[in-house]
Amino acid sequence: MTMKIAVCGKGGVGKSTVCAYLIQALLNRDRRVLAIDADPSPHLARLLGLDDSHITPIAEMKDLLNERSGRDGPFYNLNPKVDDLPERFMKKRNGLSLMVLGAIEQGGAGCACAENAVLRNLLNRLLLSGGEDIVLDMEAGVEHLGRGTIAGVDHILVVVQPYRGSIETAEKIDRLARDLKIRSLHIVANNCQDEEDARFIKEMCGQKPVGIFRASIETKKAERQGLPVTVASPEMLENAEKIISVLERS
Ligand SMILES: Nc1ncnc2c1ncn2[C@@H]1O[C@H](COP(=O)(O)OP(=O)(O)O)[C@@H](O)[C@H]1O
Numbered sequence: 001m002t003m004k005i006a007v008c009g010k011g012g013v014g015k016s017t018v019c020a021y022l023i024q025a026l027l028n029r030d031r032r033v034l035a036i037d038a039d040p041s042p043h044l045a046r047l048l049g050l051d052d053s054h055i056t057p058i059a060e061m062k063d064l065l066n067e068r069s070g071r072d073g074p075f076y077n078l079n080p081k082v083d084d085l086p087e088r089f090m091k092k093r094n095g096l097s098l099m100v101l102g103a104i105e106q107g108g109a110g111c112a113c114a115e116n117a118v119l120r121n122l123l124n125r126l127l128l129s130g131g132e133d134i135v136l137d138m139e140a141g142v143e144h145l146g147r148g149t150i151a152g153v154d155h156i157l158v159v160v161q162p163y164r165g166s167i168e169t170a171e172k173i174d175r176l177a178r179d180l181k182i183r184s185l186h187i188v189a190n191n192c193q194d195e196e197d198a199r200f201i202k203e204m205c206g207q208k209p210v211g212i213f214r215a216s217i218e219t220k221k222a223e224r225q226g227l228p229v230t231v232a233s234p235e236m237l238e239n240a241e242k243i244i245s246v247l248e249r250s
């Protein structure tokens, strides 16, 4: 069974980092993985050690999006053609494919609805295609891609750190997931310094995190040097492997 995982949470909590380790954990099981970077300032490629110099986020392909959206004045196509896009925009290495969505700029008074419809359609199609595991690195909030998109995933992982703000964001995401009837939502505690941090998260969230990542100097260093983080901390990788095992059983 393939699994589709969306990784959400407040900005800077470590979503992309956790994604990178989860992706590596899946690849280590010889699974095929489609990683989708839906963060408005994407950098998942670098964390995975993929050369990002030739990756253009689809959102920046203005002409293409415009053409596909079939925009005509205030009207646009709600079901634009997107099925040829994945092949054109995916970066591949062994069992891994990466697609970078990027963000649609909300230029001036103009509405980006038409372009967003193309992106959303693309994402929905990818989530419906069943051949590989999907790890979706979400933007900080969850709203710009719309509720419909997130409804297509099997598991939501909400990354939190031991501070109140990140846990408030998690509560919002939890409510959204309940609205959408997504049954599998787990908390991932990140950047915990000690037992007290882990306990704070557990108490504030009212549930035991599915994984607890400690503050990792190796990961921090790798990121600073622009190196792949996935090889930096065997402990974080092992944690990610345990999370995958839990998701497989849930
Ligand atoms: N467990 C950790 N230990 C040390 N540094 C971390 C850890 N998790 C994330 N970081 C660092 O925190 C910063 C933000 O992480 P990132 O994954 O980019 O967050 P997000 O994708 O949520 O914005 C990065 O510099 C990353 O290297």
Ligand SMILES: [Mg+2]
Pocket (backbone or CB within 6 Å): 015, 016, 017, 039, 043, 137
């Ligand atoms: Mg990120």
